[in-house]
Amino acid sequence: MAAKKIAIIGKQCVACGRCVRECPLGALSIYKGLRARVEAQRCVGCGKCEKVCPAAIIEIKERQVIPNAEKALV
Amino acid sequence: MQKKRWYDYLWIWSSVYLILGFFNILFAWLGLICFILPLMISIVWGNKAYCNHYCGRGQLFELLGGRLGLSRNRKPPKFLSSPWFRYGFLTFFMTMFGLMLYNTWLVVSGAPLREVVTLLWVFKLPWNWTNTAAVAPGVAQFAFGFYSVMVTSTILGLITMVLFRPRSWCTYCPMGTMTQGICHLKHGKDD
Ligand code: SF4
Ligand code: SF4
Ligand code: SF4
Secondary structure: OOOOEEEEEEOOOOOOOOHHHOOOOOOEEEEEEEEEEEEEOOOOOOHHHHHOOOOOEEEEEEEEEOOOOOOOOO | OOOHHHHHHHHHHHHHHHHHHHOOOOHHHHHHHHHHHHHHHHHHOOHHHHHHHHHHHHHHHHHHHHHHOOOOOOOOOHHHHHHHHHHHHHHHHHHHHHHHHHHOOOOOOOOOOOEEEEEOEEEEEEOOOOOOOOHHHHHHHHHHHHHHHHHHHEEEEEEEEHHOOOOOHHHHHHHHHHHHHHHHHHHHOOO
C-alpha cells in the first residue's frame, strides 16, 4: 500500500455527492443515498474531496497499519 | 474530475427557470419537477441520484461559488449539517409550504388573487405585470406561492454559498434532507 493517508467520511454526511465529482481516482461513491463511502484501495489521501465537501466532514488521516501484516485497516 | 455528461448542464435549466418567472409567473409550475422528481427517485430507487447528478441548483451554486469564485470557501459551522437543524429547517419549510397551499385554497374558494412574490417569507414584492387572466385564480395563486418558495430557497442558498462553501445549501436543503430521510427509511440501518 503506497498511500499513507486516506479520506475519512464523518457522521454528518448529507450524501450530496459533491466529493464524488471531485475525486480524481473515482474512490468515492454514495452508498444507497445514505452517505459517501471511500474505497480504501483507490484513495491516495490527496485531500481534494475534503476541500469541497459542503458539510466539511471529510478528514484526511494517516492510514493505520496492522503491525506485521502489510494491510491497511482503514 | 469526470467527463462532462448531458446532466452536468442542468444548471442552465435552474437559471432559466428563475428568469422565466419574471416574464410569466405561470412558468413557476414547472418547478414542481424539482419537487416531484427527487422524491420519486428516492422512493422508487432508494438513492439520491437527483442530488448526485440531476440537480441544477446544486450545479449552479457549484458554478457561481466555485468556478466564478463568488464563495469565501470557508468551512460552514457544524450545526448547519446537524440532524436537528436539517430536520428543524425541513419542518419550518414544509409548514410555510402548507401555509402557501392554504392561501391557494382560499383563492380557489373565492378570495381575491394576491399578485405578490414573498421573499424570505416576509418581504412582499408586487408582481402584477404578468397577465394571469387566462387561468383560474387558484392556478395563478399557486404559481405566485411556488415561485416565492423557489426564489426564497435560492436566496438562502446564495447567502450560504457566499459565506461558506459553494454548495453549503445542500447541507440543509429540504429536498436533500427529505430524500436522504427516505433512503434511511428504505434501507434502515443497513450499511
Ligand atoms: S483524498 Fe483524494 S483520492 Fe481520496 S477520496 Fe478524496 S479526492 Fe479521492
Ligand atoms: S461532499 Fe461531504 S457531505 Fe457531500 S457526500 Fe461527500 S462527504 Fe458527504
Ligand atoms: S441538496 Fe438540494 S440543492 Fe443540493 S443537490 Fe440535493 S436537491 Fe439539489
